[in-house]
Amino acid sequence: MIPSPAPSDWAVVLAGIAAIAWVNWYFFLAKRTAVTATAGARGAQEVTITVHGGYEPAEVKVKQGQPVRLIFDRQEDSSCSEEVVIPELGIRKFLPAFQKTPVELTPGKAGAFDITCGMSMLHGKLIVEG
């Protein structure tokens, strides 16, 4: 005969399911704020992205066909974030620790492009609006 679980066991099971649901919601679904790049020097759309365990803002909106300057301000020396990659746009850049590194591009096509670290652990998005 299979012994039936104690009430405390049920509590643990429910707490566990809730915790798993929360973990997945928090890391995959929770809304991130998008920031629209503003006109900076020489008319380029400019935005500063703080790199510290992630990208802040994690989503950047820019307009298609106009030059964009993404300034990555890396405020840590964790080797995880030492490179920033936008695979679909062929961009890979080394970010020295505690420095601002500009990445310049002109998006030719509209769409959402992933911004990731060299090992694809940190995630951001570049949203190019047509």
Place this chain on the structure above:
Amino acid sequence: MAIPTTEKKAGAKVDIPVQGMTCAACQASVQKALQRQPGVVDASVNLMMKNAAVIYDPAVTRPEALVEAIRDTGYEAELPRPEQTAFEEQEARDRANEEEFRNLRRKALVSGAIGLLAMIVSMPLMASAIHHGPVADPFMRWAMESLTPALRAAMPWLYRIPPAVLSWSLLALTLGVMAWAGRHFYVRAWSGFRHHSADMNTLVAVGTGAAFLYSVLATVAPGFFLSRGVAPDVYYEAVVIIIALILTGNAFEARAKSRTSAALRGLVALQPKTARVLREAQEVDVPVETVKSGDTVAVRPGERISVDGEVLSGASAVDESMLTGESMPVEKQAGDRVIGGTINRTGAFRYRATTLGSDSVLAQIVRLMRDAQGSRAPIQRLADRVSGIFVPVVLSLAIATFVVWYVAAGMDGNTGSAVRAFAAAVAVLIIACPCAMGLAVPTAVMVATGKGAELGILIKGGEALQRAGDVTTVLLDKTGTITEGRPTVTDVIPAPGAPRSADELLRIVAALESSSEHPLADAVVRHARERNLAFMTPEEFQSVTGQGVVGVVEGSFIAAGNEGLMADYAADPAPLAADAERLTGEGKTPVYVAIDGRLAGLLAVADPLKATAREAVARLKRMGLEVVLLTGDNRRTAEAIAREAGIDRVVAGVLPEGKVAEVKRLQQAGQVVAMVGDGVNDAPALAQADLGIAIGTGADVAVEASDVTLMRGDPRGVASAVALSRRTMRTMRQNLFWAFIYNVIGIPIAAGVLYPAFGILLSPILASAAMAFSSVSVVANSLRLRRARIA
């Protein structure tokens, strides 16, 4: 233009042009902003020159950061030569890497020592708690059973210390290690968490953090556990040892990672710092950045050539192996090109500087390499997709592990259920390693592109590497690819009964041809010079379009050309017709020679096969590749060359568009096509092919349309490039396989799937050891490529 950065003892100096300053106040605000920057030793801004001269510590800051600082004040600034950062960026990377390694090593050593101490202190603690039941952690149980007798004999006083004192001192020790050596795990995990992202640090932080909090609870309120029939075990030693082991793994990884770019570093180191330049008839040593195009540079035997240029006077043999992989020194004389970074071996010479700074061959190679090493291979996409969801999935698994253990053990009536459930969950968090997956492909790309460069094979990136590994058909262009690319005299045949010897004939024709600019004429003149035949210019000269040349040499009337020309000058070519026919069949161009209206002999000119072409073709065939000769030349010549080279399939008489069509046709037939050409008239076909291989001459680096550039004209490089790529793809697949399988097997074991059947449970300490070395093993496997034998 001079490169603006010069290293000095006090730091580096950079001149940054600043735009938009209109007044002294502007000047002051830019200057103040610069001086406030960390790492800036001195900054002076000149309003008139529109220029900021900054002396800075390169270990702290970089010119780019200074430019940003200026821009933050609202003025426009740009580095004069942004491309020049290839060398600097590599140096900055190396510095960061070296610092990371030292830091990690120090922390790993210290926390390892503390971990051992914590283990020893834990022994009497566990012994005192033994009446609550066996120690939960299998590793510690084993350690205790095997070490206790020795420890009791050596340090009996340890066992007289009250357990509470031991617990509290362990707590303090552990907290110290976490706050110092493990600090970055927690800081990074937290800042990642705030951004909804999770990485390896999250796993380490949650795993060790949970173990620590549990232990603190057991130390502060042991009654809470005892009242529930659970032993108040502490895991302090586990926390410390886990941190020490992961730091050790990270340190090894940092070291190994820096080795993957050794080849690139080697290239950067080739650039000499000074050049000996002729200034006002004096030879002066100047920083290489100050050399201008057109300067005359002097080189002595044994010295490294400082900048690219063209030899003016003198002759020498130059070792270009570091750039082209060619082991034989290359003879240089007036008019020849020399490349900065190569070594002058035998003679002294002077040369005129040509391409400098970021345009130099070496800088181009470094840039190409750096871009290649940073590029991604398509095979990485799977790893990327897994990495992206890995950590949250592992967190979920750890929670599930805890729940299942808790409920299952509880139903068995096991009172230690919470403890065991907890240990298993921590082991899951600790053993999971996303880093190995992230490193699997990029480290292989780095090592392979570096290895390629050492062999004189520049591979444009991970994608090119992957396609090169898949190639099934190789199309070889003829001229310049498998042949030398310039006509050469192959045969000199005097007519039967004619009075002149072969050399005499050659000498006279060379005299005549020395006035012609036809490529065939050049071949004759060169051949005569090579045989040390002295000749004068002709007294008279005339070229007959489409037929040949006529003229007067040493009082005799000479005609050199085809049968038509002979007929015009009443010379009968019949005695040599059979020879001419044979030579044509061999793909050579026959040139009849008539002297004073009588047939004197026959010369044959051909573009000879490269010495290594036959071997190159044989090697490609051995690798199971289909080899096709693709050329614009006529069928007869093409087939003769193909026969000589051992190629079975010939597509002759095609124009550049025809080459593209042929590539497309093969692609539609399902072949993965590599096109090999000199990159000039083959550019469209190179671009159309799945893999474009440009066969260079040592100085032409940036062949745009190609995926692979062979620095040396040796066609055997094609086989080497494919072999290297195949080998690299194998390494990548191994890496990915092990990185995946490690997690796929390790996580369930840590979760305890083997426990019901075999009673095997993984200690979190062993889990951390496995985790630490899984990524090291991936990097080490990639580094094996460095020693791979690619002929």
